[in-house]
Amino acid sequence: MSAALLDHYQTLAATAPKAHVYQAVGQQRLSLVELPNRKQEAWRYTPLAPVLDYQFAAASREDGLLVPEDVAALRVTPTDHVCIVLLNGFFMPELSTLPVQAGLEVLDLAQAIQTSAAGIERLGSLSGECLHLFGAVNAALTGAGVYLRVTEKLTQPVELLHINYSFDSEVLSNPRVLVQVEANANLTLLEQHAQFADVLGMHNGVTEIFLSEGAELIHPRLQNDSLRTRHLSSLHVQQAASSVYKGTTLALGSAWSRTEFHLDFSGGHAHCELNGFYLAGDQQMQSMHLDVLHSVPDCSSREAFKGILYGQGKAVFDGNILVKKDAQKTDARLSNDNLLLSRDSEIDTKPRLEIYADDVQCSHGTTVGQIDPEMLFYLRARGIPKAAATSMICQGFAAELIAHCDYPALETKALSILQERLAPVAANL
Amino acid sequence: MLSIKDLHASINGKEILKGLSLEMGAGEVHAIMGPNGSGKSTLSKVLAGREEYEVTSGTVTYKGENLLDMSPEERAHQGIFMAFQYPVELPGVNNTYFMQASLNAIRKARGEPELNSLNFMKLVRTKLKALEMNEALLKRSVNTGFSGGEMKRNEILQMTLLEPSLAILDETDSGLDIDALKMVSMGVNSLRSPERSMLVITHYQRLLDYIQPDYVHVLSGGRIIRSGDKSLALELEEKGYGWLQQEAAA
Ligand SMILES: Nc1ncnc2c1ncn2[C@@H]1O[C@H](COP(=O)(O)OP(=O)(O)OP(=O)(O)O)[C@@H](O)[C@H]1O
Ligand SMILES: [Mg+2]
Numbered sequence: 001m002s003a004a005l006l007d008h009y010q011t012l013a014a015t016a017p018k019a020h021v022y023q024a025v026g027q028q029r030l031s032l033v034e035l036p037n038r039k040q041e042a043w044r045y046t047p048l049a050p051v052l053d054y055q056f057a058a059a060s061r062e063d064g065l066l067v068p069e070d071v072a073a074l075r076v077t078p079t080d081h082v083c084i085v086l087l088n089g090f091f092m093p094e095l096s097t098l099p100v101q102a103g104l105e106v107l108d109l110a111q112a113i114q115t116s117a118a119g120i121e122r123l124g125s126l127s128g129e130c131l132h133l134f135g136a137v138n139a140a141l142t143g144a145g146v147y148l149r150v151t152e153k154l155t156q157p158v159e160l161l162h163i164n165y166s167f168d169s170e171v172l173s174n175p176r177v178l179v180q181v182e183a184n185a186n187l188t189l190l191e192q193h194a195q196f197a198d199v200l201g202m203h204n205g206v207t208e209i210f211l212s213e214g215a216e217l218i219h220p221r222l223q224n225d226s227l228r229t230r231h232l233s234s235l236h237v238q239q240a241a242s243s244v245y246k247g248t249t250l251a252l253g254s255a256w257s258r259t260e261f262h263l264d265f266s267g268g269h270a271h272c273e274l275n276g277f278y279l280a281g282d283q284q285m286q287s288m289h290l291d292v293l294h295s296v297p298d299c300s301s302r303e304a305f306k307g308i309l310y311g312q313g314k315a316v317f318d319g320n321i322l323v324k325k326d327a328q329k330t331d332a333r334l335s336n337d338n339l340l341l342s343r344d345s346e347i348d349t350k351p352r353l354e355i356y357a358d359d360v361q362c363s364h365g366t367t368v369g370q371i372d373p374e375m376l377f378y379l380r381a382r383g384i385p386k387a388a389a390t391s392m393i394c395q396g397f398a399a400e401l402i403a404h405c406d407y408p409a410l411e412t413k414a415l416s417i418l419q420e421r422l423a424p425v426a427a428n429l
Numbered sequence: 430m431l432s433i434k435d436l437h438a439s440i441n442g443k444e445i446l447k448g449l450s451l452e453m454g455a456g457e458v459h460a461i462m463g464p465n466g467s468g469k470s471t472l473s474k475v476l477a478g479r480e481e482y483e484v485t486s487g488t489v490t491y492k493g494e495n496l497l498d499m500s501p502e503e504r505a506h507q508g509i510f511m512a513f514q515y516p517v518e519l520p521g522v523n524n525t526y527f528m529q530a531s532l533n534a535i536r537k538a539r540g541e542p543e544l545n546s547l548n549f550m551k552l553v554r555t556k557l558k559a560l561e562m563n564e565a566l567l568k569r570s571v572n573t574g575f576s577g578g579e580m581k582r583n584e585i586l587q588m589t590l591l592e593p594s595l596a597i598l599d600e601t602d603s604g605l606d607i608d609a610l611k612m613v614s615m616g617v618n619s620l621r622s623p624e625r626s627m628l629v630i631t632h633y634q635r636l637l638d639y640i641q642p643d644y645v646h647v648l649s650g651g652r653i654i655r656s657g658d659k660s661l662a663l664e665l666e667e668k669g670y671g672w673l674q675q676e677a678a679a
Contacts, residue, residue: 375517375519377478377480377501377517379519379527379531381510381511381513382505382527382587382591383502383534384531385534386502388534392530393519393522395521395522396521397520398521399521400520400521400570
């Protein structure tokens with residue numbers, strides 16, 4: 001079984017069109033890599049059958065046909081804003097709204113590679129180390145995706161819309177997104193993994209983000225893939241001095257979902273905020289993995305994650321913050337709060353602070369709780385029926401985290417998906 | 430309006446109310462005083478329908494119906510309102526949204542049309558003004574980070590919005606400054622009417638200067654040990670509860 005799966009991905013890699021020297025790194029890695037298994041720390045709590053029991057076929061640019069109206073219905077930004085559409089991982093200019101303003105370049109990844117666009121040499125430099133199977137697959141198949149380069153302070157947000165939809169099922173989309181925000185420039189990038197059809201596919205995305213000195217990226221992300229999809233997102237962020245990254249990931253969809261955050265500081269006085277919310281119901285597994293590295297002094301990071309679990313939902317929170325010896329004056333706070341609505345749901349939470357510097361302020365905290373009977377009684381005593389009251393408490397719990405998106409249209413969309421999913425659950429508690 | 434007969438209630442197997450009886454007619458204001466831990470909040474919560482309390486015997490009849498059969502939300506729909514001694518924080522739940530949901534749930538249950546946001550805002554603003562409350566509190570999460578006094582005003586705001594038939598105020602005066610106390614009393618007095626009854630739980634005679642009760646009861650050890658008119662409150666202020674408890678024990 002395992003040999004067959006490795007063979008399968010190696011064949012895909014060998015037959016993929018050659019686009020970048022980095023593919024060779026991926027291919028080599030593929031020939032060495034072990035299948036993810038639960039003896040490995042990074043996969044300890046993660047059920048793997050949903051991704052290892054399928055031989056997903058690589059998506060091609062011709063899979064799935066969409067018209068601009070399909071896209072319009074999924075967007076959260078006004079139609080005159082820049083919206084970059086990736087269909088099964090491939091950048092679709094004809095479905096996208098492309099920039100006319102100065103300060104923002106949007107290039108098809110394969111083209112950026114061919115034309116050696118400025119900065120493209122950084123591709124793979126963050127994600128290169130410690131590749132697991134899917135990281136190696138993504139690297140070996142490098143080609144689909146987009147390169148974004150920001151050189152000014154942009155006033156309008158940019159939407160990045162991923163749609164997985166193909167005529168064949170069990171398709172693997174393999175996008176790579178490279179974001180470069182130059183010194184003192186800034187960008188709000190609203191990323192959506194939108195649900196267009198009920199497909200069983202796998203999304204295997206890698207995003208590399210480089211923030212130069214004083215750059216700022218606000219990055220709300222809504223993952224609402226079909227409930228049969230497998231979703232893996234690996235985000236790699238590198239922050240130069242005085243840069244700011246604020247990412248808020250809302251993981252609502254997918255049968256199996258894993259979001260990895262790898263964050264590293266290269267200069268002082270940079271700040272990062274990583275927020276996440278996950279919803280896991282029957283036949284759903286959500287996992288969040290944080291790997292925040294403080295290796296230079298004077299940086300701060302805030303990591304706040306919350307989850308709601310119901311039915312037989314399962315979630316994993318694996319949050320690691322490593323403060324190295326030289327990273328004095330680091331200020332890092334990690335929290336993970338979970339609301340369990342059923343006896344059969346399961347959360348494995350493992351926050352970890354590893355500190356080798358002595359002059360730091362760091363903390364972490366975890367809670368796992370149920371609906372507070374005091375809150376429920378307060379609402380019911382005000383005439384609000386039990387189911388609606390339960391829903392309201394859950395929405396409130398989530399709303400605090402979702403508000404970090406700072407973009408009302410996206411927040412409203414997330415809250416209404418949540419409401420729709422939780423209403424029948426609350427009615428049966 | 431409300432008739433409580435020989436009510437026994439316990440929590441976690443511990444009996445708190447031990448044969449409590451109380452009759453309240455429409456339009457009447459009753460005050461309940463009594464030492465800490467005597468069961469005043471227990472009585473309020475049993476009346477509001479908190480399920481953790483087990484009623485082991487006795488009856489409660491409200492407007493001719495068996496109150497104990499109703500869920501907390503049904504009681505609210507039937508016009509019962511309890512201002513909590515310790516209002517509950519609801520993080521992430523917007524205060525305005527909550528109050529609108531509450532009012533509309535009650536209107537819906539009564540077959541009345543629900544209020545849209547615009548009309549609700551108009552209504553809530555007039556009530557706010559009367560209570561001299563800070564409008565900023567409407568935009569915050571329910572009770573979250575509110576000061577003690579702000580929470581109590583927020584309870585009274587809800588009461589004036591919901592216009593209950595039976596209002597139970599559990600120590601709404603505790604923790605209020607003098608101006609707030611007047612404001613809360615005004616809120617209560619503005620609701621006084623021949624169809625509406627109020628049960629006011631307090632430790633302080635001062636509140637009863639503003640809200641003049643028809644009857645004053647002393648609750649001690651889970652029972653009403655003395656009832657009288659408002660002069661009883663003055664007597665308690667002077668002498669404390671000891672003499673009554675001794676009498677009751679004798
Ligand atoms: N969950 C519980 N388990 C055990 N005992 C409880 C519980 N809840 C309340 N009690 C007890 O019931 C008794 C009555 O409490 P209650 O809150 O009704 O008093 P109270 O008269 O309102 O007091 P106060 O004036 O201090 O507000 C107290 O002794 C209290 O400790
Ligand atoms: Mg009390």
